[in-house]
Amino acid sequence: MLPPWAYAEPASHAPQPAPLVTVGYDETFDLFNLLDNLADWLPGYTSAIYQQDWERRFGLDAQDRAALEAYARFRQRTSPMARGDDAARPVVDRLFAGSDTRVGDPYTRHFQDAASFHAAAKAAIAAQAPADRELLRRYYARFEPRARELLAGAGRFTRQQDALTRELAAPEAAAFVARMRTFYGTEAVPVFQVRFVWWPYTNRTQAKLRGGAIVLFSPLGVDDDWGPIVLHEYAHFLSAGQSAANRETLAAAFARLCPAALALPNPLNALEEPLAIYWAQYRFEQEVRGQPLPTTTSWYVQPHADRAAKAIAAAFPADRPAPALAAGPLLQAAASVCE
Structure with a gap:
């Protein structure tokens, strides 16, 4: 029997201990991760390689770049990950992992364990200020189709x-x-x-x-x-x-x-x-x-x-x-x- 530390499909319908960790692949989160990194809105948190690879594959015109910059400004403005106030934090939060290690980025949480990307995006957009909603709709409409095309061959690891x-x-x-x-x-x-x-x-x-x-x-x-x-x-x-x-x-x-x-x-x-x-x-x-x-x-x-x-x-x-x-x-x- 597997210990509760690692999850595998049970061989029977007998009650199983709750897993402490699950290893898997989430297509919705993979798609969100690509689109979120595409704007490289917080270097170190995001990775520039996504945008570099996208430009090599598909190119980026002036409208694409404007959409990426608008999304980046939205994320920088709304995410606690971009707060930039580390020196002002209490000593305990500078020497030890803080609560955000568990809580994470609020916007990202909409796309974790979601029923579908469209359902997650709809909920995430609805939770934003009215002025940001159209910006996000346009962003996903512009980049989601090719992102799906790119991930179609990625497999499920x-x-x-x-x-x-x-x-x-x-x-x-x-x-x-x-x-x-x-x-x-x-x-x-x-x-x-x-x-x-x-x-x-x-x-x-x-x-x-x-x-x-x-x-x-x-x-x-x-x-x-x-x-x-x-x-x-x-x-x-x-x-x-x-x-x-x-x-x-x-x-x-x-x-x-x-x-x-x-x-x-x-x-x-x-x-x-x-x-x-x-x-x-x-x-x-x-x-x-x-x-x-x-x-x-x-x-x-x-x-x-x-x-x-x-x-x-x-x-x-x-x-x-x-x-x-x-x-x-x-x-x-x-x-x-x-x-």
């Missing part, structure tokens, strides 16, 4: 879904996830969705947390080692569910140990990211796959987070019990790389 579901359904993976949940103190968590979407790159993949889902960006026919990637984002999802009191206590203690953390371009790389790396990359490799993660290799693209994760691993090796998420030795290990 069936092979990737099956491989990832099997790995996460293994008993050792389920036990590992239970230990992660205990570490973060978030035993009761909503279902975490893993959704594949197409993107135009042919030789690279990407993963991003979008509210209560992780979006796996993949070209056709390309496989990746998705297990640690999903668990890394799941760690952020769990972290965002910590009690407010615990988050504030930990953030205040860490800021005293490592005041330089708040001067980093992204303070999450001081503690939030290292903890996710420590669990999803380091401990996962050892505890689930039975192989060490060499310290001579890069564990993460951001140098400070990489050093901090390795410092935590040196203090709390994977062949010993995991530390408690509390002020004391764990925070001291993470802070040991602060300058």
Whole structure:
């Protein structure tokens, strides 16, 4: 029997435990993702490769560009993702994943688990200010037909879904996830969705947390080692569910140990990211796959987070019990790389 960590179609009609994560493909969300990224309204959150590929395939005339710019202005004006006020946020929300990790972008939520793209677009448009509704109708009328044409051959990532579901359904993976949940103190968590979407790159993949889902960006026919990637984002999802009191206590203690953390371009790389790396990359490799993660290799693209994760691993090796998420030795290990 599969553990509730990973979902697969049950073999019988017997009651099944509620899944904690579902791996799948949502055509409506894939279409929305393409159209939302097409305007590249928030670089870093969106990806310019969609517009570049579209222009190569179909071209972009002056009216197309005007429509893209109007949509971009709408999203920049209405999305909390574009707030640009990170330095003014409380210390706790700069050092730990915030509530938006679970809530996400309100406009995007209309297109997650929707009955159809048209139903989702109708609801999303109706929820906007009257002045924006016609803008959005024109945007989708202009770009949706070719977007559908583009995705028609994208497939449903069936092979990737099956491989990832099997790995996460293994008993050792389920036990590992239970230990992660205990570490973060978030035993009761909503279902975490893993959704594949197409993107135009042919030789690279990407993963991003979008509210209560992780979006796996993949070209056709390309496989990746998705297990640690999903668990890394799941760690952020769990972290965002910590009690407010615990988050504030930990953030205040860490800021005293490592005041330089708040001067980093992204303070999450001081503690939030290292903890996710420590669990999803380091401990996962050892505890689930039975192989060490060499310290001579890069564990993460951001140098400070990489050093901090390795410092935590040196203090709390994977062949010993995991530390408690509390002020004391764990925070001291993470802070040991602060300058």
